[in-house]
Amino acid sequence: MSCSHCDPNDRRNVALVTSPRALLVGNPNVGKSTLFNRLTGAKQTIRNAPGTTVDLSSGGWSAAGHNVTVLDTPGTYSLLARSADEQVVTDLLTGELDGEREPDLVVAVLDAGAVSRSLYLLGQLSKVRLPAIVALTMVDVAKSQGQVIDAEALSAIIGVPVVEVDPRHGRGLDHLAEAVKTGLAVRPHIIGPEDRACTCVESGDCCQASRPELDSDTLAGMLAEADDVFAWVELVSARLGRSEHHVETTRSDRIDRILLNPYAGIAILLAVLWGLFELTTLVATPIMDWTEGFVAGPVSSFALGITGRIGMSGTWVESLLIDGVLAGIGVVFSFVPLMFIMFLALSLLEDSGYLARAALLADRLMRMIGLDGRAVLPLIVGFGCNLPALAATKTLPNSKHRTITALLVPLTSCAARLTVYILIAAAFFPNHAGTVVFAMYVGSVLLVIAGGLMLKLVFRDDTKHEPLFLVLPNYQTPRVWTVMEDAGRRALAFLKGAGVTIVVMLTFMWGLMAIPVKGDHSLGDVPVEDSLYAATAMSLTPIFAPAGFDDWHATASLLTGFVAKETVVASLAQSYQVDEPEENSYEDAEDSSLGSRLRDSFDESSGGHGSAAALAFLVFVLAYTPCVATLAEQKRILGWKMTGSAFVIQLVLAWVLAVAVFQVGKLF
Incomplete structure (x- = not known):
């Protein structure tokens, strides 16, 4: 079937001869980043979006004959940007982000267990008029809850290819590659609230409608009145034969009765935070000592042997190499195990679905200093070591909160300061040494609170008075290899970036x-x-x-x-x-x-x-x-x-x- 409103001369219908760019867009916790990691493997780079502290990850993927550059974006529920992260997504879609051309294809990642919520973002994406396909994730979870999504029926309704994928197990990626090939060749756009019912997926002879000049402000104006999008979501859901009024009690619901209980949930959260604290002190310390000792011992001895053979023994060159460069390398590599352990713990908590519950439980406390509950984890980790605590700020989806938390973390009293406290307290206050050390930690907490209150005034946030809007993902069994691969990739990024x-x-x-x-x-x-x-x-x-x-x-x-x-x-x-x-x-x-x-x-x-x-x-x-x-x-x-x-x-x-x-x- 052809579309009456298509322009056959639209440049977007021309076959791509350069490396195409695919943009992954979706809600938080829909498996988008897991899909990105599965597609790109080690072929990825992490950088800040120009002029922001928002992370953008890009990587290469060989998809059905195309060397596609895949760009992962921050999770967002709406294109009506209310944070720097959401603004980056909108700017990428409209081609307004400095140094970033607009994508050749949008891969919209939808959660099969929460189709209505995902369709709302999809309806907004339809107004951008970019070529698109849909990757449907969490299909197995949805089926376990009695929710079955017909991918072919959804494709026929919205006019773009819809592919079921399981990024955690690597299933459906070949079909996704074929859908990308189709999307790049046919360039279909989503049949949204403003379109008549037509499709070009099967025929291949329907191009995308001519796209008007679009910027963030224009898009925001188009999305301000959301009634047509909500109506479209209801229409699509009805045509899929879905009704979400009756929701069965799931395994996640039963677990949440305990983990979100005001009493048991808080106790479990404190135990989890204590475990993270122990990881940064007791568990990681012996490994760090061994790593630093290996560099200071065998590696330095080997270097001394080389300087001796070339006649540099006892010179400043040898001192520079051993006491300067190798000492620095020893410090860097001693921190790598600590970072890997912390990233592994964070990935396990995130992949299992518990991280969102921890944020919900700690939200009221964190709002005192202008943050939400998700900031509690890096701040607690900071009392073990500031370095992995800063790394933990990457779990915060709001860039402004990431910035504030990263500025507050150094005010937490890390374990390394304890040796100084003990020495001075025992030397000057032998009868009250324990009280003095305890007072230092109380002072650290007070500094964090005072710093947070000051930064709340500096980084004004129009959304700070709104309640935390957080969709709790279903509990899942973390995939060990995927989690370890992700932790290793993040630790390597630290090694390259900070080393x-x-x-x-x-x-x-x-x-x-x-x-x-x-x-x-x-x-x-x-x-x-x-x-x-x-x-x-x-x-x-x-x-x-x-x-x-x-x-x-x-x-x-x-x-x-x-x-x-x-x-x-x-x-x-x-x-x-x-x-x-x-x-x-x-x-x-x-x-x-x-x-x-x-x-x-x-x-x-x-x-x-x-x-x-x-x-x-x-x-x-x-x-x-x-x-x-x-x-x-x-x-x-x-x-x-x-x-x-x-x-x-x-x-x-x-x-x-x-x-x-x-x-x-x-x-x-």
Whole structure:
């Protein structure tokens, strides 16, 4: 059958000779990203949409003779954009996103178990007038609930190919490839609310109707009156013979009676969050230590052997290679297992369907700081380690919430800071050390709340007063191989994106410690007190006079803490030339010679108010800039401009708080 309103000379009817671009569009939790990963495998890149912090994933797929570039988009319920993520989808469809030409084909991903909701987005897509096909997912779940969708009947109604696919098991991909081939050749558009009932799928001689010039504002105006779309959804549902008024109780419903219970559900959520916290501390730490030890041991020994053979043994070149570059590589690779474990846990929670339930349970609490419940997970993980916590922000579908959460995560007190708390608390407050450490974590929570309230004013969100609209996906058994593949891909992205920054920054720190500024020393063989590192610390020391710890040992340890917070204690021990406490305990820290030297130094620098200065130092350690690895990940997520601004603001905040604590504390 041919369409009377088609233009046979439309350029869109010409066969494609360049690499076509297919755009995956669909609601959240319909399997869209799983389908993207299945189609593209390792042939994909992740980047930010121009001018935003919204992730766009693209990859190559060989589909029925075409090398198709597939672009995954953020999940959206509507093309009436109310967030940066939804705006990116609309801009991609209208060709307004900088550097992105409009797609040659839209692959609309529909959930077979929630057709009416998916059809609403499909009705809106029909107004864009782009060539389209439909991938129908969750068919097996729908059938288990007694919902059967006739793909051929739906195709005949909406005028474009409809293919059943199971991306989790890889079924139906060959049929999808054929549908893409048909879509690129025939270029059918969705028969939506404004079209007469005609189809060109079977005949192949009907081109797409001429597409008017369309931008986001024009599209928004067309979609503002949604009555015709709702009527179209009801019409299509009726023609499919579907009625959603009677819904049977499913397995997911029965599980939710427990997991969404106000009492049992909260207890289970706390257990899950505790498990994630343990993953970032107890489980990952031995693996991280082994990885870093492998680089510091066999790899460094091998490198030493090479430098010896080429006559560079004992030179600054050897020091640069071992203590600079390889030390940085060791730090990077030590974090990879941690990132993989965290990504694996997140993928399991997301693939199973529990992540959405966790967000629902925590929503009321998170709204206090302008976020929704989905932000609770990365913030809790941050108390274990800030690095995987930043990675966990990728689970947040709203880009504004991702940005706010990524800025708040460094305010959570990671486990690496605990060694510093124990040392200082035991040395200065031996009878109340536990209370002081507990107060640091309470202070961290208060900083997160205060920071969230401030950022809520900075990043104004018109939707912040609206209730969380969240469709709970059906529970599914996660596919182990798919989940592991996804976790490995994300960990590799961290390695590529943040690894270079970490190595460069640590090599720079080596340069500070390797360059002599006094004494008769050679490059790379300098006592710490005679290095540019110590000179830099001494030049910065007067800044901390109002906080009571204007002592170069303390300043130097804070500089080292920028590399890794757990090195603060080691730096203090090195600069005082004493052994650091062997055990992570209050008793050992109190009795150590390092604790005694700290008390003497802080008493002297504070004019006899050592305890107040110690509290100020603890507050500064709590609040100041995160480690270089966290900063590199933050840069990968937010970009240099926002990361740099956050870096400066957090330093200033830490200094102000430390000064306030000391000035008040010395009065008592």
